[in-house]
Amino acid sequence: MRHSFFIIFIFCCGYSFSQREKVVVNGYGHMNYNYNNDLNKTADPTLSYFELGEHDLFVNSYFNDRISFLGEFVVRYTKGTPTYFSASIERARLKFDYYKNHSIIAGKIHTPINYWNDVYHHGRVFFPSIDRPTAFSYLVPLHNLGLQFQGQNLGKWNFGYDVVIGNGISATDASDDNLSPATTVAFHIKPTDNWRIGASYFYDYLSDASVTGAHSGHSTAPSHIHGDKYKGNLNYHLISQSIAYFGDKHEFLNEFSYNITHTDTLGYANNFSNYTYYGYRIKEKHVPYAIVDLLSIAENDLFTYHYDIMRLWLGYRHEFSETLNVKAQVGYSTNFLNSSHSSTNSIDFKVQFAYGF
Amino acid sequence: MMDDLKYAVICVDDDPHILQMLSFQLEKIIDTKCTLLEYFTIPQDAIDNFDELLQEQIDVIFILVDFQMPGMNGAQLIRAIKLKKPDIACIMLSGQANTVQVAELEQDGLLTCFVHKPWDEATLFQVLNPIITSKS
Amino acid sequence: MVFRIVILVQFLVFTSILFGQTFSDYKVIGNTTGVTELTQAQVKSYFKGKYTLWGNNKSVKVVLHSSESPQAEKVAKLIFNTTHTGVKKYWLSLVFQGRANPPVYCDSDLEVLTYVKKTPGAIGIIKDETSCPSQYVIQIK
Numbered sequence: 001m002r003h004s005f006f007i008i009f010i011f012c013c014g015y016s017f018s019q020r021e022k023v024v025v026n027g028y029g030h031m032n033y034n035y036n037n038d039l040n041k042t043a044d045p046t047l048s049y050f051e052l053g054e055h056d057l058f059v060n061s062y063f064n065d066r067i068s069f070l071g072e073f074v075v076r077y078t079k080g081t082p083t084y085f086s087a088s089i090e091r092a093r094l095k096f097d098y099y100k101n102h103s104i105i106a107g108k109i110h111t112p113i114n115y116w117n118d119v120y121h122h123g124r125v126f127f128p129s130i131d132r133p134t135a136f137s138y139l140v141p142l143h144n145l146g147l148q149f150q151g152q153n154l155g156k157w158n159f160g161y162d163v164v165i166g167n168g169i170s171a172t173d174a175s176d177d178n179l180s181p182a183t184t185v186a187f188h189i190k191p192t193d194n195w196r197i198g199a200s201y202f203y204d205y206l207s208d209a210s211v212t213g214a215h216s217g218h219s220t221a222p223s224h225i226h227g228d229k230y231k232g233n234l235n236y237h238l239i240s241q242s243i244a245y246f247g248d249k250h251e252f253l254n255e256f257s258y259n260i261t262h263t264d265t266l267g268y269a270n271n272f273s274n275y276t277y278y279g280y281r282i283k284e285k286h287v288p289y290a291i292v293d294l295l296s297i298a299e300n301d302l303f304t305y306h307y308d309i310m311r312l313w314l315g316y317r318h319e320f321s322e323t324l325n326v327k328a329q330v331g332y333s334t335n336f337l338n339s340s341h342s343s344t345n346s347i348d349f350k351v352q353f354a355y356g357f
Numbered sequence: 358m359m360d361d362l363k364y365a366v367i368c369v370d371d372d373p374h375i376l377q378m379l380s381f382q383l384e385k386i387i388d389t390k391c392t393l394l395e396y397f398t399i400p401q402d403a404i405d406n407f408d409e410l411l412q413e414q415i416d417v418i419f420i421l422v423d424f425q426m427p428g429m430n431g432a433q434l435i436r437a438i439k440l441k442k443p444d445i446a447c448i449m450l451s452g453q454a455n456t457v458q459v460a461e462l463e464q465d466g467l468l469t470c471f472v473h474k475p476w477d478e479a480t481l482f483q484v485l486n487p488i489i490t491s492k493s
Numbered sequence: 494m495v496f497r498i499v500i501l502v503q504f505l506v507f508t509s510i511l512f513g514q515t516f517s518d519y520k521v522i523g524n525t526t527g528v529t530e531l532t533q534a535q536v537k538s539y540f541k542g543k544y545t546l547w548g549n550n551k552s553v554k555v556v557l558h559s560s561e562s563p564q565a566e567k568v569a570k571l572i573f574n575t576t577h578t579g580v581k582k583y584w585l586s587l588v589f590q591g592r593a594n595p596p597v598y599c600d601s602d603l604e605v606l607t608y609v610k611k612t613p614g615a616i617g618i619i620k621d622e623t624s625c626p627s628q629y630v631i632q633i634k
Contacts (some may be wrong), residue, residue, distance in 0.1 A: 024588070024595040062594050065552035065614065070591045093591070097545045097552065109591075119590055126586055152592060153543040193541070230374050248575070264452065266378055267475030284576070299381040300475075302374055306381065322582035356585070 022061055028356045029055040030124035035349040052077060053352075056090070056122045066097045074122050089173070090122055090143070105148040108173060111141050112148075112162040112186045113200050114255045115242040116275075124354035128251055128279055128287075129315055130327050131350075134295045135273035138304045139238065139259050141169050141202060144182060158190035160198075168204040169236060170211040177213075180205040194247040202238040209234035209263070209303050230302035235262040251279035251287065261303050269301035279317070287317040291329075296337060309344050310336035323356035364492060365393040365415045369403045369434060370423040370450070375474075379421065382478050387489060392418070400429040404437055417445055419469070419488050424451035424459070432458040439467050446488045450474060450481075514567045520621050522606065522629040525551060525613040530632035539616050540572045542584070542593035547614060552594065556605050556617035557584070559598035568618055 030053035038045045054076040062068035071092045078086035093107030112118045116133060117140060120126045136142065146166020153160065164184040167176040188198030210229035242255040259271040273296070279289035291313040299306045315329035331348045366387060368379050376396040383394055393415065397403040403420075410417055420438055424431040432455070435447045447467060449459065452474035462468040470484045521536050527549035531539070538544060544553050557580065558565040565577040573580050587593045599605045602619040609615040609629060619625065 026585075026589075058589060060588055060591075060595055062552070065546070065550065068594055091591070095591070099546075101543075101545050103545070105591075119586070121589060123589055126589060152545075153538075158543070228373060263475070265372060265374060265475060267477065300378050322578050322585055 024060045026058040026060075026356055027056065028058060028123040028125055028354075029053060030352055030354040032130070032353075033351040037347045039345040039347065040343055053124065054122055058123070068095045068097075069093070070095065072122060093148075101152050101154055103150045105150055106146075108143055108145045109148055109164070111144045111164065111184055111202065112150075113140055113184060113202055113238065114240045114257065115188075115196060115198060115244045115253060116255060117142060118162075118186075119244075123356065124352065125323055125325060125356045127327075127354065128246075128253065128277055128317065129289060129291055129313065130329050130352045133255060133273065133275035134293050134309060134311060135255075135257055135275065138295060138297065138307065139257055139271065139273055141182065141204070141238070144184065145171070145173055146181065153190075160188045160190070162186040162200075168206065168213070170206050170208065170213040172213050177211060178205065178207040180207075188242075194245055196244045197242070199241045200239070202236075202240075204236045206234045206236060206303070208232070230263065230265070232263055232265055232302070234303055235260075236303065237261075249281050251277070251281070251289070253277040259304075261301055263302050266300035266302060269298040271295075271297045271301055271304065285319045287319070289313075289315045289317065291315070291331075294336060308335050308337045310334055325354055327352045327354070361391060362393045362415060363391050365395060365410050365417045367395045367397065367403055367407065367417060367420045368422075369397045369400055369420065369426070369431070371398050371426045372423070373398060375423065375450075382481060383485075386482055386486060400426050400431075400434045403434065407438060407441060411441065416492070417442060418492050419446035419448060419485070421448045421450055424449060424454035430455070430458070432462055435462060435467055448472060448484060450476060514571045516571070516633050518621055519568070519571065519618050520623070520625060521616065521618050521631045521633060522609050522625055523616045523631045524609050524611075524629060525549070526553075526616065526631070527551070528631060530634050532634050536618075536631075536633065537572050540618070542587050542596075545593070551614035554594070554612055554615040555596035556608055556612075556615050557596045557598050558605065558618075559600050561600040562602075562604075564602065564618075564620060572618070 032051040032053055034047065034049055034051055036047040054074050057073045059071040060068070072090040073087060074090045075085050075087045077084060089108060091108055091110060093105050093109050095103050095105045097103045110117050110121050144164050144166040146164060149163040151161045162184065165181045168178065168180065168182040170177055182202065182204035184200060184202045186198060186200035188196055190196050208231050210231045237260040238257060240255065240257045242253070245252045253275070255275045257273045261269045261271070274294045276292045277289060279287045281287045291311070293311040293313070295307065295309050297304045297307040311331055311333045313329045313331035315327055317325055317327045319325045328351045329349070333344050333346045333348065335344050366383065368376055370376050376398065380394065380396060387394065395406060397406065407417065420435070422431040422434050431449050431451065435449070438445060438447065446469040448470045449468060450472045454471070459468065459471060469488070472481060472484060516533055521531065526547045528547065539553060540555055540557070542555060546552055558568050560577055569575055569577040569580045573583065575583070584596055588595045597608060599608055602623040605617040605619050606623065606625055609617045
């Protein structure tokens with residue numbers, strides 16, 4: 001009997017050890033406090049509330065020397081659902097390392113469109129600041145479901161490339177409304193460990209621009225007049241460029257995106273966004289930072305719709321450990337184009353606890 | 358407030374996105390303190406509104422119409438408006454116009470200008486500015 | 494005066510612990526990697542997850558020292574030029590991006606050695622004094 005228990009005990013140790021190797025599970029989450037004062041409003045201009053953020057289960061496993069799996073499953077607050085929460089599969093992908101540092105990836109990924117989307121995903125503890133750039137809510141096609149060809153750390157400058165062919169912006173994770181796949185081509189170099197300089201091009205054809213599928217930005221506002229979205233076809237081009245430096249003292253990130261949409265109805269619309277972040281590590285765990293975040297959507301854009309905003313932030317990040325930090329930001333939002341038809345004028349204060357486990 | 362409005366401009370297109378774009382652009386060159394900007398997706402509504410403006414003695418500077426519309430096309434709408442106010446400027450903004458009907462409008466002296474869709478702002482302003490300044 | 498000398502000696506000892514470590518104080522060990530020698534730069538690249546496969550198509554399995562290990566801070570400084578927390582943060586981010594498989598963390602030189610011995614493709618680093626069969630040692634050129 002004692003012998004049997006001993007064998008079972010050894011088996012469990014071995015099993016849990018081999019599980020520790022092959023399957024790694026991490027969790028990430030965050031919670032916020034938000035304060036907003038809309039200076040344009042005379043009645044009830046202030047909002048103040050706590051917010052339970054996304055909670056993210058991250059799984060990494062490898063089947064053999066060359067094939068691995070990565071999954072990211074997120075639960076977030078969603079109004080109108082029975083439990084007020086909904087779950088989503090943000091990433092689920094198989095990776096095959098076929099030759100040295102070259103891989104083929106199949107599944108749902110974060111579109112390698114810029115530094116932020118490629119590096120931070122849904123883990124707020126990795127974010128240098130509280131929120132994603134504004135462009136993520138309007139321009140950036142966050143996800144892609146399809147096939148990715150990837151190379152990394154190639155040559156002296158650690159050149160990396162990504163070529164993605166997948167379901168388009170208006171597609172779901174189970175269907176696509178047109179035969180034209182979305183295409184992403186991205187490359188970057190890392191001259192030293194702390195630098196990453198990259199650029200990308202994304203193209204998609206939407207046969208019905210009103211369908212915002214699983215892979216669009218998280219917010220596309222309806223038409224100002226009727227609330228009906230444009231239902232015609234649309235060509236979507238997005239060129240992005242990013243420069244990132246994260247060293248012992250200085251942190252810098254600049255991401256610029258130029259978006260062209262084309263419809264037969266209103267022709268070419270030219271949109272752009274620029275996000276600049278600078279942080280300075282005054283001590284090991286203390287990082288004050290500043291952000292300038294711009295977005296401009298042209299008047300004749302029929303996918304994202306006319307909008308412009310500039311957000312200025314000052315923040316502070318305290319890193320308790322690599323898996324726990326707190327950030328506080330104070331900011332001002334306004335329009336920056338004279339021709340703007342929306343009026344934004346507000347002050348925000350936010351605090352975030354971001355954690356991993 | 359209506360007393361301050363001496364002029365009006367009417368835009369008719371069954372696509373609300375076209376009308377929204379026109380609203381953004383017209384607001385740049387038209388003084389909205391004295392000029393009413395009206396937008397319609399249904400041609401008959403535009404005609405009914407036109408009659409009301411005439412009764413209010415508001416001078417309609419120009420009407421900007423699409424060609425392809427349900428119920429009544431742009432050429433028919435222009436002919437109907439011209440009967441009520443012969444000196445009004447009529448501009449057609451279209452990508453799919455019937456060339457015969459447009460040519461007939463031009464021959465009959467009813468069409469001030471034809472602008473192809475998609476249009477650029479500068480081209481539209483080149484057409485509209487002389488019409489607007491002739492009133493001021 | 495004595496006090497100043499004591500402070501100076503402590504500072505020198507402290508900095509020698511943190512900054513005085515060199516590759517000659519350590520052994521890089523590997524299992525069935527097909528590699529018998531590496532440059533210092535290559536060693537660092539392997540530990541930073543820059544290579545996915547060895548030349549013999551075995552996947553690179555990086556073995557690091559956990560915070561329980563007395564070598565954790567020294568190895569972090571030697572290989573990554575940062576603190577052990579910095580190393581964990583670096584690897585956490587790399588794995589989260591999907592650009593590398595997670596490393597294994599071991600609590601001592603003996604655990605590192607045990608893991609490397611039984612895992613083809615593994616690469617680890619242990620103190621030079623720790624005895625180790627020569628077939629696992631990767632020479633630093």
